Amino acid sequence: MATLATRRRPRSRGRVVANVVGVAVSVVMIFPVYWMLLTAVKPGSEILTYTPRFVTWHPSGSNFVRAVSSPHFLDALGNSVLVAFGTMVVALVLALLAAVAIARFRFYGRKAFVFVILVVQMVPLSALIIPIYLLLNSIDAVNTLGGVILTYLAFVLPFTIWTLRGFVAGVPAELEEAAMVDGCTRFQAFRKVVLPLVFPGLVATSIYALIQSWNEFIMAYVLLSDQDKETLPVWLVSFVTARGIDYGALMAGATMMAVPVVVFFAIIQRHVASGLTAGAVKG
Amino acid sequence: MSTQTEAPPIDAVGPPGTSAPRRRRRMTPRLVGYLLILPTVVVLAGVQGYPLVKLVLLSLQDLTQRELFSGLPAPYVGFANYQKVLTDPDFYVVVARTVVFTVVNVALTLLLATGVALVMRAASRWCRLLLTVVLICVWAMPQVVSTLVFNWLFDYEFGVVNWLLGRLPGVDMDNHDWYANAFSGFGVITLIVVWGAIPFAAITLYAGISQVPKELEEAARVDGASATQTFLRVTYPILRPIYTIVTVLSVIWDFQVFNQIWVARGSKPEPEYQTLGVYSFMRAFGVNEYSLGAAVAVVTVLLLLVFTVFYIRQSLRLGEID
Secondary structure, eight states: OOHHHHHHHHHHHHHHHHHHHHHHHHHHHHHHHHHHHHHHHHHHHGGGGGSSSSSOOOOHHHHHHHHHHHHHHHHHHHHHHHHHHHHHHHHHHHHHHHHHHHHHHOTTHHHHHHHHHHHHSSSHHHHHHHHHHHHHTTTTTTTTHHHHHHHHHHHHHHHHHHHHHHHHHHHHHHHHHHHHHHHOHHHHHHIIHHHHHHHHHHHOOOOOOOOHHHOOOOOHHHHOOOOOOOOOOHHHHHHHTBBOOOOHHHHHHHHHHHHHHHHHHHHHHHHHHHHHHHOOOOO | OOGGOOOOOOOOOOOOOOOHHHHHHHHHHHHHHHHHHHHHHHHHIIIIHHHHHHHHHHHHHHHOOOHHHHHOOOOOOHHHHHHHHTHHHHHHHHHHHHHHHHHHHHHHHHHHHHHHHHHHHHHHHHHHHHHHHHHHHHHHHHHHHHHHHHHTOOOTTTTTTHHHHHHHOOOTTTTTOOTSHHHHHHHHHHHHHHHHHHHHHHHHHHHHHTOHHHHHHHHHHHHHHHHHHHIIIIIIHHHHHHHHHHHHHHHHHHTTTOHHHHTTTTTOOGGGGGHHHHHHIIIIIIIIHHHHHHHHHHHHHHHHHHHHHHEEEEHHHHHOOO
C-alpha cells in the first residue's frame, strides 16, 4: 500500500504540471486564430487601438459586409469554389482508377509507376512554376481556370493515389473473389464490394484535394492575371497591397477563407498524418 | 485498417461464367492495369514530366521576353546560365540563408513538437483533447491566412505583440517595425512557419510516443535513469523511424518555403529576404530572366534530391510488403 501511495503522488503531480503546460501551450497556439476571429467581428472603433482589447461586447458584421462588397470578392469566391471542386472531382476519378491498378493488378512497370508517384510528390512546386507558365502560355491557357485545375492535379494526384492505394489494399481480395465466384463480373464485384468499403478513403482524399486547391497561392498568382479570375488567396493578398490595410475587412476575409477549411480538415486529419508517414510505420 | 470493419452483403446476380468470359478474364488484368493508370500517366506527363524536362532545357537556353511573345525558339547557350548563377556571390548568400533558415526551422519544429507530444501523453484526457483541437485548428489554417494574421499581430503601430512586449519593464516597443531588419524579420517568418508546422509533427510524434510500451520506460526509471536519459536512450530509439520521416518532410517543406515570405513582405520581398524559392521566382517573373530562374530551380531540386531519395526509399518499404 505504502509503495502504491508514494508511486501515485509524483505521478499525479506530474499530471497537474502537464495539464498547466498543456493549457498554456493551447492558449498561445490558438491566440492568432482567436485574434483573427475577434478582429473580424469587432466594430471598427475597437480595432486600431493603442491598448488592444481582448474581448468585444459589440460584435458586428460590418467587416464582413465590407469584405464581401469589396471589388471582386464574389468573383474570387466563385472561382475558388469552381477550382477546388473541379480539381477534387477530376483527381478523385483519376486517383481511384490508378489506386485500384497498383493495389489490385500486377503489370510490368507497376513499381516504376509507384516510384514516379512518390518522386513527383517531392518536386518543389516553385521549381515548376516557370515551365508550367510557359507551357500554359503556349497553349493559351494562362488566365483560364481550366489551366489552374490542370496544374493543381499535378500536386494533388500523387498524394491522393498513394492514400487511396492504402484503402483499396486494405480490402481483402478474397471478398472480391467471393463475389466473382457468386457470379459478379469483375466490375460488379468492384462496385458492390470494394467501392462501399473504400468510401471513407474517397471522402478523406477528396477533402484533401479540395483543401489543397482552395489554399494554393503561387500558381494562381502567376497564372491568373485578370482580377475577375483571381482565387480567394490571391484576392486576399491583393486586398492588402491595393488599398492600405483595412484590418477588419482583411480578417473577415481571412475568416471566410479559413473556416470552411478548418471544418473539413477536422474530418480528415488522421488520414493526412498517416498518408504522409506511411513509410515510417513499417520502417 | 479502418476499412475492414464490415463486409457488405454480396448479392449474387447474373449467370455463372461461361468459358468465353473466363478466357477474357485471364488475359485482361495486365491490360486493365495499364488502362487504369493511363489517365494519370497522361496528366502527370503533361503537368509534371514535360515541365520538368522543359525546366532543364530552359536552364540551357536564353529565353527572354522577346521569344516569349514572338514564339521564336530561344537559342541554346549551354551552361552559361549555370555559370552566371554559380559565379554570382549573391547566389551563395541566398543558399546560405536558405540552409540556415531550414536548419533553424526544422530544429525548432522538432524540438517544440516533441515537447507538445510529451505534454499530451502526460496530461489528463480533457487537456489532451483541448490540445488536439487546437493543433487541428492551427494545422488547417491556410498559409496565406496565417501569414496575414501574424502580420497583424506584429503590426508596428497597433500590433498586439509590440503592446505586450511594451508591458515589460524598460522595454519600449512603440512603432517597432519587425521587418526593418532582416534578422528580426526572419524571426517573425520563422514563428509563422514553425507555428504552422508544429501540429503535423506533434500529432505524428504523439501517435508514435503513445505506442511505446510503458514497461520499457518504467524499467529504465527503476534502474535509475533520469527522465531525459529515458527519453534519449529508450523512447527516442523506438521512435527513430518516425523522427526520420518527420525531419525529412520538414526539410523538404522548409527549404522551399515561399508563401510566408512572399505574403509577409507584401509581395515585394527585399533582397535580404530572398531564399532559394523566392530568388528563383523573382529572377523569372520579376526581371523576366526565365532561364536564370530555371537554372536556380534546377540547382534547388538537386540540393533537395538527397532528402527526396531518402523519403522515397522509406515510403517504398511499405509498398514492398504487399
